[in-house]
Amino acid sequence: MFDIKAIRENPEAFDKGWKKRGLAPQAAEILALDGKWRSKQTELQQAQSRRNEASKAIGMAKSKGEDADDLVKEVTRLKFILVGLEQEVRDLEDELKDRLSRLDNIPADDVPLGESxxxxxxxxxxxxxxxxxxxxxxxxxxxxxxxxxxxxxxxxxxxxxxxxxxxxxxxxxxxxxxxxxxxxxxxxxxxxxxxxxxxxxxxxxxxxxxxxxxxxxxxxxxxxxxxxxxxxxxxxxxxxxxxxxxxxxxxxxxxxxxxxxxxxxxxxxxxxxxxxxxxxxxxxxxxxxxxxxxxxxxxxxxxxxxxxxxxxxxxxxxxxxxxxxxxxxxxxxxxxxxxxxxxxxxxxxxxxxxxxxxxxxxxxxxxxxxxxxxxxxxxxxxxxxxxxxxxxxxxxxxxxxxxxxxxxxxxxxxxxxxxxxxxx
CATH class of the missing domain: 3.30.930.10 (Bira Bifunctional Protein; Domain 2)
Structure with a gap:
């Protein structure tokens, strides 16, 4: 199994190695899936951060006797959003892991080229x-x-x-x-x-x-x-x-x-x-x-x-x-x-x-x-x-x-x- 970081850093080397095995280039598809997973992670982290900020603001508003209804509604909405984002991140992570686990190892440089x-x-x-x-x-x-x-x-x-x-x-x-x-x-x-x-x-x-x-x-x-x-x-x-x-x-x-x-x-x-x-x-x-x-x-x-x-x-x-x-x-x-x-x-x-x-x-x-x-x-x-x-x-x-x-x-x-x- 490969480190996704290594594929990010040198996708050409991986495609070259898989080509030696007679396999089509795969790095671009893998990196696209990786990019989607990382984007959803960022979206999840931002939503979590905003929920935490809003929750903190609710406490401060209540301590001052101010109206916090809009903040409460926002936190409620974010909870539902987070549930969906967390599932999306898990699904993408599982898909990426499964894809990586099915990739053939890269041949050493001195392995003879051949088809059968x-x-x-x-x-x-x-x-x-x-x-x-x-x-x-x-x-x-x-x-x-x-x-x-x-x-x-x-x-x-x-x-x-x-x-x-x-x-x-x-x-x-x-x-x-x-x-x-x-x-x-x-x-x-x-x-x-x-x-x-x-x-x-x-x-x-x-x-x-x-x-x-x-x-x-x-x-x-x-x-x-x-x-x-x-x-x-x-x-x-x-x-x-x-x-x-x-x-x-x-x-x-x-x-x-x-x-x-x-x-x-x-x-x-x-x-x-x-x-x-x-x-x-x-x-x-x-x-x-x-x-x-x-x-x-x-x-x-x-x-x-x-x-x-x-x-x-x-x-x-x-x-x-x-x-x-x-x-x-x-x-x-x-x-x-x-x-x-x-x-x-x-x-x-x-x-x-x-x-x-x-x-x-x-x-x-x-x-x-x-x-x-x-x-x-x-x-x-x-x-x-x-x-x-x-x-x-x-x-x-x-x-x-x-x-x-x-x-x-x-x-x-x-x-x-x-x-x-x-x-x-």
């Missing part, structure tokens, strides 16, 4: 693509043939886009999550958190899911929402706080269930585990000073890459273009892992720097040491990794001709030394 995912920039690749002397299968074929991945059973109880994992595949999913958490906390200084999976609307507003993307969320009858990503509760841990700048960066990680309605994804990845309504993800969140955030983005992306490297899964890193970048991001790197069964790279992590965009919505600030002034923090988030998609990648890259799955060496301690998953 076809314009994303490949930054680097890692790992040799596996070679097979047989036709590699997709993960759902492998899992079903093993008798440990059940989509039909899940559909009978929950509908489409759900899965039941059983036996060794359920353990492998748990092993992947434990490995990721141990890496983040043991080697990279992240604090492990077990947060709520249900949040109120202000938490979603703080991390920019609301109001623009409500259709992607599952809402409860209580008014709570199921989280779509661990970013939501982890980032909101510092909402409405003033942090000592010397304590930054703060780094949090969590394994959470994630729930997405997948609105608008009809016909996409209808088979398998790529696009489910419920899945697990290990999330990384960093809270930094403004000067730290760009280095932190590179660090966070590198940590997500390290997970794939230790699993020996080939991947590539993309810098997302302006037209494919998320609503709140200033810059995003996507990690795409190679899936032999699909013969393509698929997204497995997304790491973003949102600048102070979320911090303004959460009113989260930091205070430099020895100073009274405060400023907004910067927030970053990244998947470290999506556990289900990592499981997919392991199945497809480590498959063998007989349909069994070799277990990556780094995961074997989490699997009690087991080396291969065979048909149960």
């Amino acid at each position: 995912e076809d314009d994303n920039l490949e930054v680097r690749k890692w790992g040799d693509l596996p070679e097979f002397d047989f036709e590699p299968k997709q993960h759902f074929e492998l899992g079903e043939n093993l008798g440990q991945m059940d989509f039909e059973g899940a559909a009978r109880m929950s509908g489409s886009r759900f899965v039941i994992l059983r036996s060794d595949l359920a353990r492998l999913e748990r092993a992947l999550a434990a490995f990721m958490l141990d890496l983040h906390t043991g080697e990279y200084g992240y604090e492990e958190v077990s947060p709520p999976a249900l949040v109120r609307d202000q938490a979603l507003y703080g991390t920019s899911q609301l109001p623009k993307f409500e259709e992607d969320m599952f809402k409860m009858d209580t008014g709570h929402y199921l989280i779509s990503t661990g970013e939501i509760p982890l980032t909101n841990m510092v909402r409405e706080e003033i942090l000592e700048e010397e304590s930054l960066p703060l780094r949090f990680t969590a394994l959470t269930p994630c729930f997405r309605s997948e609105a608008g994804s009809a016909g996409k990845d209808t088979r398998g585990m790529i696009r489910l309504h419920q899945f697990q993800k290990v999330e990384m969140v960093s809270i930094t000073s403004p000067e730290q955030s760009w280095d932190e983005l590179e660090r966070m992306t590198g940590i997500a890459e390290e997970v794939l490297r230790r699993l020996k899964l080939p991947y590539r890193v993309l810098a997302l273009c302006t037209g494919d970048m998320g609503f709140a991001a200033r810059k995003t790197y996507d990690l795409e892992v190679w899936l032999p069964g699909q013969e393509s790279y698929r997204e497995i992590s997304s790491c973003s720097n949102t600048g102070d965009f979320q911090a303004r919505r959460m009113n989260t600030r930091c205070r430099p040491k020895g100073e009274k002034r405060t400023r907004f923090v910067h927030t970053l988030n990244g998947s470290g990794l999506a556990v289900g998609r990592t499981l997919v990648a392991v199945l497809e890259n480590y498959q063998q001709a007989d349909g069994s799955i070799k277990i990556p060496e780094v995961l074997r301690p989490y699997m009690r030394g087991q080396e291969v998953i065979k048909n149960s």
